[in-house]
Amino acid sequence: MDVGQLQRQFTDYTASLFREGFLDDQFTQLQKLQDENNPDFVFEVVSLFFDDSEKLVNNMAKALEQQTVEFKQVDAHVHQFKGSSSSVGAHRVKNVCVTFRNFCEQQNIEGCKRCLQQLRHEYSLLKSKLETLFRLEQQIIAAGGSIPMVE
Amino acid sequence: MDAASSSTANDMMVMDYGDEPHVLAVDDNLIDRKLIEKLLKNFSCRVTTAENGLRALEYLGLGDDQQTTHKASVSKVNLIITDYCMPGMTGYELLKKVKQSSILKEVPVVIMSSENIPTRINKCLEEGAQMFMLKPLKQSDVKKLRCYLKHRS
Numbered sequence: 001m002d003v004g005q006l007q008r009q010f011t012d013y014t015a016s017l018f019r020e021g022f023l024d025d026q027f028t029q030l031q032k033l034q035d036e037n038n039p040d041f042v043f044e045v046v047s048l049f050f051d052d053s054e055k056l057v058n059n060m061a062k063a064l065e066q067q068t069v070e071f072k073q074v075d076a077h078v079h080q081f082k083g084s085s086s087s088v089g090a091h092r093v094k095n096v097c098v099t100f101r102n103f104c105e106q107q108n109i110e111g112c113k114r115c116l117q118q119l120r121h122e123y124s125l126l127k128s129k130l131e132t133l134f135r136l137e138q139q140i141i142a143a144g145g146s147i148p149m150v151e
Numbered sequence: 152m153d154a155a156s157s158s159t160a161n162d163m164m165v166m167d168y169g170d171e172p173h174v175l176a177v178d179d180n181l182i183d184r185k186l187i188e189k190l191l192k193n194f195s196c197r198v199t200t201a202e203n204g205l206r207a208l209e210y211l212g213l214g215d216d217q218q219t220t221h222k223a224s225v226s227k228v229n230l231i232i233t234d235y236c237m238p239g240m241t242g243y244e245l246l247k248k249v250k251q252s253s254i255l256k257e258v259p260v261v262i263m264s265s266e267n268i269p270t271r272i273n274k275c276l277e278e279g280a281q282m283f284m285l286k287p288l289k290q291s292d293v294k295k296l297r298c299y300l301k302h303r304s
Contacts, residue, residue: 026289029287029290030186032290033186033189033193033290038189045182045185045186048181049182080179082265083180083265084182086287087180087286087288088182
């Protein structure tokens with residue numbers, strides 16, 4: 001595949017991620033911050049996000065498995081996750097967090113458990129999609145091309 | 152990572168960066184710290200990050216054990232930007248401590264929050280916060296801070 005084709009694939013794939021709500025404008029903001037001084041900025045932030053997410057989701061799971069669930073504790077983890085997902089533009093993940101927080105407030109354990117499952121699902125989906133995107137980027141660079149600019 | 156122009160509040164080495172404005176960014180969220188740091192560095196700021204209010208106060212020389220040995224006569228930073236919701240000490244509590252300090256009370260403090268709660272915003276502004284910003288932060292938000300990022304004299 002030539003550079004032009006790869007670049008088009010990249011642009012189309014990115015557009016689909018926005019269209020399907022996986023990403024929102026905040027992700028574009030991250031891309032705008034990437035420059036020659038920090039050529040891997042988006043990758044670094046996203047990697048940090050996924051590492052952090054693993055921990056938070058595990059903490060939520062543990063908290064929900066307790067005999068007596070401490071909803072404030074669960075909510076604290078969800079609040080963190082909502083914050084990070086919002087900051088990286090992980091739109092669908094963030095929306096699940098919003099619903100999750102409502103269930104925490106209502107102390108609705110079933111609702112919380114459902115949200116946890118949804119969170120795991122959404123964040124794995126996003127992870128694999130972003131991995132695809134980063135792979136495309138690497139292919140473009142390896143082929144001697146540059147990453148198409150946003151907007 | 153450009154180690155020359157960023158540091159954490161554990162880094163007690165003071166390096167001279169000349170005219171670059173120096174911002175202390177306080178946030179318990181790792182991703183947000185990374186984001187605010189890049190946003191500020193893109194505006195040529197030197198950035199120090201702290202993960203909570205206590206570390207921030209220690210860095211500023213207002214830690215509990217530093218009160219009596221405080222030697223500085225001028226603030227290390229030109230601006231403090233802090234998250235509101237943090238475990239332990241909130242951004243509001245940090246703001247109050249800064250405003251109570253004779254050395255630091257002139258330092259502009261900006262509060263960030265993911266929640267748009269008018270009573271929260273008013274409380275912070277009344278306590279002396281320069282601005283309240285909604286997260287997630289973008290370049291256009293940091294542009295608004297430029298008037299506070301005066302060069303060090």
